[in-house]
Amino acid sequence: MKYxxxxxxxxxxxxxxxxxxxxxxxxxxxxxxxxxxxxxVCLGLPGALPYANEKAIENTIKLGxxxxxxxxxxxxxxxxxxxxxDLPKSYQISQYDLPFCAExxxxxxxxxxxxxxxxxAKLQHTTVDGKKVSLVDFNRSGVPLIEMVTEPDFHDAESxxxxxxxxxxxxxxxxxxxxxxEKGSMRLxxxxxxxxxxxxxxxxxxxxxxxxxxxxxxxxKKALEAEIKRQTxxxxxxxxxxxxxxxxxxxxxxTISQRVKEEASDxxxxxxxxxxxxxxxxxxxxxxxxxxxxxxxxxxxxxxxxYQLNNEFIEVLVSEKSKADYFEEGxxxxxxxxxxxxxxxxxxxxxxxxxxxxxxAFIKKLYEETxxxxxxxxxxxxxxxxxxxxxxxxxxxxxxxxxxxxxFLIGQTQKELKGKGDPKLLxxxxxxxxxxx
Amino acid sequence: MPILTxxxxxEKLKAGTVTCVQMVEHYLSRIKAQNESLNxxxxxxxxxxxxxxxxxxxxxxxxxxAFSEFPLIGVVVSIKDLYLTRGxxxxxxxxxxxxxxxxxxxxxxxxxxxxxxxxxxxxxCDAWAHGASGENSDFGASxxxxxxxxxxxxxxxxxxxxxxxxxxxxxxxxxxxGSIRQPASFTNLxxxxxxxGAVPRYGVIAMASSLDSMGHFTHxxxxxxxxxxxxxxxxxxxSTVKNVxxxxxxxxxxxxxGIPKEYFSEGxxxxxxxxxxxxxxxxxxxxxxxxxxxxxxxxxxxxxxxxVQPAEVSSNLGRYDGVRYGNGRECFGAEAKRxxxxxxxxxxxxxxxxYYGKAMKVRSRIITDFKEAFSSVDAILAPVSPTTAFKLGQxxxxxxxxxxADIYTVAANLAGIPGLAIPGGxxxxxxxxxxxxxxxxxxxxxxxxxxxxxxxxxxxxxxxxK
Numbered sequence: 001m002k003y004x005x006x007x008x009x010x011x012x013x014x015x016x017x018x019x020x021x022x023x024x025x026x027x028x029x030x031x032x033x034x035x036x037x038x039x040x041v042c043l044g045l046p047g048a049l050p051y052a053n054e055k056a057i058e059n060t061i062k063l064g065x066x067x068x069x070x071x072x073x074x075x076x077x078x079x080x081x082x083x084x085x086d087l088p089k090s091y092q093i094s095q096y097d098l099p100f101c102a103e104x105x106x107x108x109x110x111x112x113x114x115x116x117x118x119x120x121a122k123l124q125h126t127t128v129d130g131k132k133v134s135l136v137d138f139n140r141s142g143v144p145l146i147e148m149v150t151e152p153d154f155h156d157a158e159s160x161x162x163x164x165x166x167x168x169x170x171x172x173x174x175x176x177x178x179x180x181x182e183k184g185s186m187r188l189x190x191x192x193x194x195x196x197x198x199x200x201x202x203x204x205x206x207x208x209x210x211x212x213x214x215x216x217x218x219x220x221k222k223a224l225e226a227e228i229k230r231q232t233x234x235x236x237x238x239x240x241x242x243x244x245x246x247x248x249x250x251x252x253x254x255t256i257s258q259r260v261k262e263e264a265s266d267x268x269x270x271x272x273x274x275x276x277x278x279x280x281x282x283x284x285x286x287x288x289x290x291x292x293x294x295x296x297x298x299x300x301x302x303x304x305x306x307y308q309l310n311n312e313f314i315e316v317l318v319s320e321k322s323k324a325d326y327f328e329e330g331x332x333x334x335x336x337x338x339x340x341x342x343x344x345x346x347x348x349x350x351x352x353x354x355x356x357x358x359x360x361a362f363i364k365k366l367y368e369e370t371x372x373x374x375x376x377x378x379x380x381x382x383x384x385x386x387x388x389x390x391x392x393x394x395x396x397x398x399x400x401x402x403x404x405x406x407x408f409l410i411g412q413t414q415k416e417l418k419g420k421g422d423p424k425l426l427x428x429x430x431x432x433x434x435x436x437x
Numbered sequence: 438m439p440i441l442t443x444x445x446x447x448e449k450l451k452a453g454t455v456t457c458v459q460m461v462e463h464y465l466s467r468i469k470a471q472n473e474s475l476n477x478x479x480x481x482x483x484x485x486x487x488x489x490x491x492x493x494x495x496x497x498x499x500x501x502x503a504f505s506e507f508p509l510i511g512v513v514v515s516i517k518d519l520y521l522t523r524g525x526x527x528x529x530x531x532x533x534x535x536x537x538x539x540x541x542x543x544x545x546x547x548x549x550x551x552x553x554x555x556x557x558x559x560x561x562c563d564a565w566a567h568g569a570s571g572e573n574s575d576f577g578a579s580x581x582x583x584x585x586x587x588x589x590x591x592x593x594x595x596x597x598x599x600x601x602x603x604x605x606x607x608x609x610x611x612x613x614x615g616s617i618r619q620p621a622s623f624t625n626l627x628x629x630x631x632x633x634g635a636v637p638r639y640g641v642i643a644m645a646s647s648l649d650s651m652g653h654f655t656h657x658x659x660x661x662x663x664x665x666x667x668x669x670x671x672x673x674x675x676s677t678v679k680n681v682x683x684x685x686x687x688x689x690x691x692x693x694x695g696i697p698k699e700y701f702s703e704g705x706x707x708x709x710x711x712x713x714x715x716x717x718x719x720x721x722x723x724x725x726x727x728x729x730x731x732x733x734x735x736x737x738x739x740x741x742x743x744x745v746q747p748a749e750v751s752s753n754l755g756r757y758d759g760v761r762y763g764n765g766r767e768c769f770g771a772e773a774k775r776x777x778x779x780x781x782x783x784x785x786x787x788x789x790x791x792y793y794g795k796a797m798k799v800r801s802r803i804i805t806d807f808k809e810a811f812s813s814v815d816a817i818l819a820p821v822s823p824t825t826a827f828k829l830g831q832x833x834x835x836x837x838x839x840x841x842a843d844i845y846t847v848a849a850n851l852a853g854i855p856g857l858a859i860p861g862g863x864x865x866x867x868x869x870x871x872x873x874x875x876x877x878x879x880x881x882x883x884x885x886x887x888x889x890x891x892x893x894x895x896x897x898x899x900x901x902x903k
Contacts, residue, residue, distance in 0.1 A: 040540065040541050040640075041674075044756050045539070045540070045541075046521065046527070046529070046534070046537070046539070046642045046643075046756070047520075047521045047539075047543060047638075047639065047640040047641050047642050047643065048639070048640070048674075049638060049639050049674060049675050049676070049677075050676075051673065051674055051675070051676045052676065079752055081752060081755060081784075083755070083758055085760050088756060088761070089755065089756050090752075090755025090756050090758055091752055091755060266785055266786050268751075268752070268781065268784035268785060268786075268789075269784075270748060270752070270784055270789075270793060273645075273646035273647035273677075273749060274643075274646050274675075274676070274677060275676055275677075276676060276677055
């Protein structure tokens with residue numbers, strides 16, 4: 001019997017806005033002294049009211065547009081209720097039935113929805129005066145958080161990995177989050193079940209396992225692989241699998257059960273009365289769309305087409321928008337001094353010559369280094385002579401009017417010079433030797 | 438004879454016949470003499486009030502523009518204990534917050550203080566503003582100064598008592614389903630429930646967020662308007678406040694007042710009806726046209742209100758989970774627990790559509806009723822409460838009877854429109870009876886205009902309890 005894994009993702013992306021989602025406090029919370037970026041609103045004090053951060057809404061729409069989502073023209077916030085010490089109001093302001101973005105697609109994975117909510121505070125379990133205590137740091141409380149939910153369109157761990165890395169890249173291109181896994185500004189959850197049969201699977205299994213609290217792409221991939229194996233083997237043994245939350249043990253490489261859900265949580269969602277509904281004008285959406293950057297996929301295609309770069313170079317250059325921009329500025333400047341895009345790419349990717357340098361300085365340095373590195377006039381003449389002697393056929397062809405053979409001879413000479421021939425000089429010197437023959 | 442209006446106070450302050458410190462002394466002595474029997478105040482901010490009074494006396498002496506720069510200078514105000522006051526204990530009349538000293542003040546409190554008002558204390562109310570009699574307070578029931586065997590109305594009980602019995606010149610209350618208009622009516626005061634979105638809610642302990650309105654008690658409509666001009670207006674911390682310019686009322690216009698038949702139905706005490714009809718006649722004599730109108734969905738207002746309101750209450754009270762504020766959930770009183778359970782139930786998945794969802798649909802019908810009515814009339818005249826004040830204990834053990842006390846007031850909250858309660862007479866047992874004027878959204882100017890005209894030709898508002 002063949003089994004097919006079915007995987008969907010929930011990705012949380014913490015935004016890098018200056019202020020929090022519903023108050024003016026700084027949204028910075030990593031390595032900040034506990035409870036210093038707080039106010040009545042994000043502490044959930046009596047009487048405090050939220051005031052929505054427009055920039056955070058715009059950022060969410062940006063991500064939606066990047067994934068070709070439908071942007072809601074009428075949207076609102078809702079209250080999601082549950083009790084936990086990191087949630088000072090006993091509800092999280094989130095979005096329920098009218099998320100800002102829905103029904104998108106990214107790399108042939110369907111995006112169900114992208115909504116905006118506030119982050120919770122952070123619990124620290126520690127020991128104070130010999131007593132085990134849980135402390136609450138509210139610096140993170142109210143930081144804008146995007147939640148993206150995909151349809152269960154993945155069927156193996158590798159595609160999940162590729163997809164998530166691409167999502168991270170797009171988020172960074174948009175400049176809406178640092179999307180650092182280790183700082184928790186990108187958080188991953190996967191829902192996974194295994195269905196008997198092959199694709200297309202028409203009926204989803206009755207259970208799903210939520211993989212949570214996984215803090216790197218690598219561990220998620222391993223956890224998914226382990227979980228596919230565990231579930232498949234269980235099904236093969238004829239066991240019934242249950243709805244549960246599992247974590248990943250890095251040491252054993254296995255997933256472990258954390259919580260078995262008896263029934264669905266009832267969050268008692270209802271429209272947040274403290275925030276008026278949000279009307280997003282078509283013109284606003286178009287303005288945002290107009291200012292979207294070129295995304296990695298488009299950049300890859302263009303770099304291959306326009307600069308004839310190989311995939312390895314392209315991957316490194318498009319991995320960060322700033323790198324790609326740097327490269328293209330370099331190409332523009334390099335053009336004037338005869339440096340080819342490939343040459344610049346090589347210098348950036350393999351030789352890493354650009355460290356801490358502005359583009360102009362980098363190109364200047366590159367140009368000077370290449371100049372110095374050229375073979376001397378004498379060496380060049382000697383190499384040309386050797387090439388002409390070794391390629392009598394070519395010389396003959398030249399004599400017979402096949403002038404384009406010079407290109408072949410340039411290549412041979414460069415080979416002889418181990419690439420150190422001055423490309424400006426070579427055609428001229430070769431032609432003059434040929435004419436003397 | 439006590440000072441009853443801001444104008445009178447300011448004339449005397451200008452003339453030097455009284456000082457701010459003397460006013461504070463006067464009200465404190467009144468509080469000391471009466472609070473034990475009336476139980477209007479939970480916290481008295483004596484030191485703070487003296488400090489402010491001294492400062493304003495200096496300003497009056499030094500600054501020739503004091504009265505224009507500080508429109509409420511020297512006005513002693515008492516504040517419902519739902520408004521946060523920085524450094525002054527704020528309890529919501531609940532044991533849950535019995536020790537809570539806020540780190541910040543409500544926007545309205547800040548605006549009053551910037552205008553020169555002096556906060557003298559925090560007033561008693563039904564805990565969390567849940568009630569129509571004041572009897573739900575964890576700090577003890579308060580009493581009607583017109584007859585202490587009767588309730589003062591609620592939930593803004595202490596604020597009404599304070600103004601009615603000369604313990605402060607004006608007072609702030611909150612009106613979620615009638616909690617200003619009804620006690621105003623029970624104590625012979627003017628009570629304003631502003632349009633939802635006119636006055637910021639920031640810093641006021643939320644009862645039901647889509648219904649709560651921040652209003653006040655005064656003796657005159659003129660003072661009500663003055664306070665409103667100070668408290669209203671956009672606030673960068675409350676996004677439900679709308680930026681509205683209030684045009685002065687065009688007095689040349691002919692005014693039409695609608696009389697809604699649904700508000701004169703079964704259950705309305707004949708003595709109350711008589712007062713309300715008489716008020717209508719007063720307006721008619723001024724040349725104002727009375728028009729019979731219908732608000733057909735009125736009968737659903739109480740049902741809708743007792744779904745929407747507990748739903749929001751259950752959400753808003755969740756933060757008092759025992760982790761913060763020192764006191765645990767066992768400190769909630771019976772009424773709060775009842776509303777938390779009701780609200781939790783109506784929001785539960787599987788029941789949401791049948792209760793909350795449906796209630797919201799009917800709510801929009803109620804809004805439409807008013808919208809249609811205001812296309813043909815400028816204001817609506819109606820009773821505030823079906824009866825005069827009832828006796829303490831009379832309804833305390835029957836929550837449903839207590840809920841029905843709100844029958845004529847909740848629709849305005851559901852629709853978000855303004856309501857102005859005005860003293861209109863007395864019942865044979867000597868208890869006051871008020872009527873209310875309802876207006877379209879942000880049409881307070883019309884209500885004030887009508888109220889001022891009414892008070893020019895009547896003197897009910899000058900009557901004082903013994």
